Amino acid sequence: MAAPKVLVSDKLSETAVQIFRDRGIDVDFMPELGKDKEKLLSIIDQYDGLAIRSATKATEKLIEAAAKLKVIGRAGIGVDNVDIPAASRKGIIVMNTPFGNSITTAEHAIALIFAVARELPAADTSTRAGKWEKSKFMGVEITGKTLGVIGCGNIGAVVASRAIGLKMNVVAFDPFLSEERAVKLGVEKVDLDTLLARADFITLHTPMTDKTRGIINAAAFAKMKTGVRIVNCARGGLIVEADLVEALKSGKVAGAGIDVFETEPATENPLFDMPNVVCTPHLGASTSEAQENVAVQVAEQMSDYLLKGAVSNAINMPSITAEEAPVLKPFVKLAEMLGAFVGQATESAIQEVEILFDGSVSEMNTRALISATLAGLIRPQVADVNMVSAPIMVKERGIQVSEVKRDKSGVFDGYIKLTVKTANQTRSVAGTCFVDGKPRFIQIKDINLDAEIGRHMIYLTNKDTPGTIGMLGTVFGKNGVNIANFQLGRKDQGGDAIALLYVDGPVPEAVLDEVRSHDQITSAKALQFDI
Known part of the structure; x- marks a missing residue:
């Protein structure tokens, strides 16, 4: 290879x-x-x-x-x-x-806070010009001041830690920050309006999304203290630059440290001409x-x-660590096969999907298993699909997906059960992996069985009547179809039954039509799995 x-x-x-x-x-x-x-x-x-x-x-x-x-x-x-x-x-x-680059960017934000608080770049330029304007550069202390951190993820948390070490009071706004995490960091979790109203300094460390674009605008400035100082080492566009210019002119904002701009590289910008604005060329991550x-x-x-196959720090895919990849791999394959079974056996549009993780499987990386299940499910209709694209395609099709986890409930240490609903039926299949790592079907339509999975299989639903097995053997035998494995299951004697045949090669549709012609057979489908 x-x-x-x-x-x-x-x-x-x-x-x-x-x-x-x-x-x-x-x-x-x-x-x-x-x-x-x-x-x-x-x-x-x-x-x-x-x-x-x-x-x-x-x-x-x-x-x-x-x-x-x-x-x-x-x-x-x-x-x-x-x-x-x-x-x-x-x-x-x-x-x-x-x-x-979390540490590097956080340190740059702290450096800009100092630079803006004490007007260091302007003081340096003045002194180098031979002036001694000591009274002109009257700065402010940061000790005891309140720092508002917008976005308290990796970088924001480091900034908060450094600021606390500098004896600042830190308030943080982050929709994903839990109360427990806030306590551990030593910050006060607040809503955005509260942060804007209380902060003496504000620093941004949130990603650029539709929700955060322009989060600091004229309306936000109106809620701030007069004399607030702002630092942005995250993304240009989080601050509406035209609104910042007006806030600086009015004195609402006393100073700003800007490392990122709406348009980069920024060779021209109105902020460059504003007093007490420290500008740097996107240096947040620029250390060796x-x-x-x-x-x-x-x-x-x-x-x-x-x-x-290990996935880490992916934007569009659940992470799979190198350590868990070998354990997870056979269950990822099982999940794909469960999806493939239902995807091939179901002809009407799927409306809802439920994926049940039982026992030991419920403790695994179920996000990855869900992605694998969905990939198998829609592959019969969309050939070019994988674990990354499947969740998006399922969502685009309006299919509702739910996950259920529960403790061990049966004889198997752990298994996965997939249930799908269409406008006129509900179909389910369950499977597990034995110690050999090979996936197996253990239940179809709530009927228990133990079926090895092969590349070519025939799925039958039938009435539990005498002679069905003999008939199938006769039809397949005379047509040269060799059966490698034959599994049967039923709910009640004389009731609904299923058969799953593992065969050595593709079965012609004419042979399946002959099987379907017998009264006890209600359906017969050829299935194919990527082994």
Whole structure:
């Protein structure tokens, strides 16, 4: 099997490139290619992985041309330069490195807080010009002041910790910050309006989303204290720059430290001419340590995925650690087969999906198992689908998905049960993996059985009447269909029954029609599984 092939189209450290090579990955290091859109577009179909920084733009057009691409790795936090919906639809995992530059960015935010509080850049320029304007640069202390942290994730938490060490009072707004986490960090969790009203300094550390775009605007400034100071080392566009200019002119805002801008590179900006505004050229992650860290991390993450199937720090896919990948792998395969069974056996539109995880399986990474189940379920209708794209496609089709977890309830240590509802029926199938790691069906339509799964199978529903087994043997035998395994199940004597046959090859439709012609058979379907 050929080694995975990765393209590095931006400037990553040689250490990171060597990691790919040391892991046995074929890597092309072309650090200037990201700036050449047409050249990149012409060769991207050769690669399984794409490692980038900010210069390469992974647009929808590029992603559509990437026939083999499985993963895009962004060395850094921001993925604004990657069309994530397009990548997800194509089944491409998008990874970033959210921890590699957390310390560096947090330290830059703290540095800007000091610089704005004491007007350091302006004082430096004045002093170098031969002036001694000691009274002009009257700053403020930060000790005892209230710092408002908008976004208390990795970087925001580090900023809060540093600020607490500087004897500041910290209030934080973050919809995903739990009370327990806030207590552990030593911050007070508040809503946004409360933060705006109480903060002497405000620092932003939230990602750019539709909800956060322009979160600091004229209406927000109106709620702030007069004389507030603001720092943004997160994303340009979180602050409406025109509104900040007006707030600075009016004195509502006493100073600002801006590392990121609405348009970058920012060669012209009204903020450049405002007094007590400290501007830096997106330096948040610009330390030698951070650049090395994120490059090494992205190389390790991409290698782990391409070689082991481990997924970490993915934007559009549940994480699967290298440690859990071997244990999870057979159950991922089982989940896909359960989905494939129902997807092939169901002819009407699916409206609802319920996935039950019982016993030991309920303690596994069920998000990954759900993605695998959905991929198997819709693959009969949408061939080009995988664990990344399946949840999006299911959502686009309006299918409701629910998850149930419960403690061990039967003879099996753990199993998965998939139930789907259509307008006119409910269909269910359950399965587990034995110690050999091979998936097996253990229940269909609430009828228990123990069926080995083969590449070619026949699923029958029938009435429990004498002679059915003999009839099936006769029909398949005279037509040259060899049965490798035959499993039967029924609810009650003389009632509904099922049969699952593992056969050695594809069964012609004419043979199935002959089976269906017998009165005791209610349905017969040929199924195929990717073994």
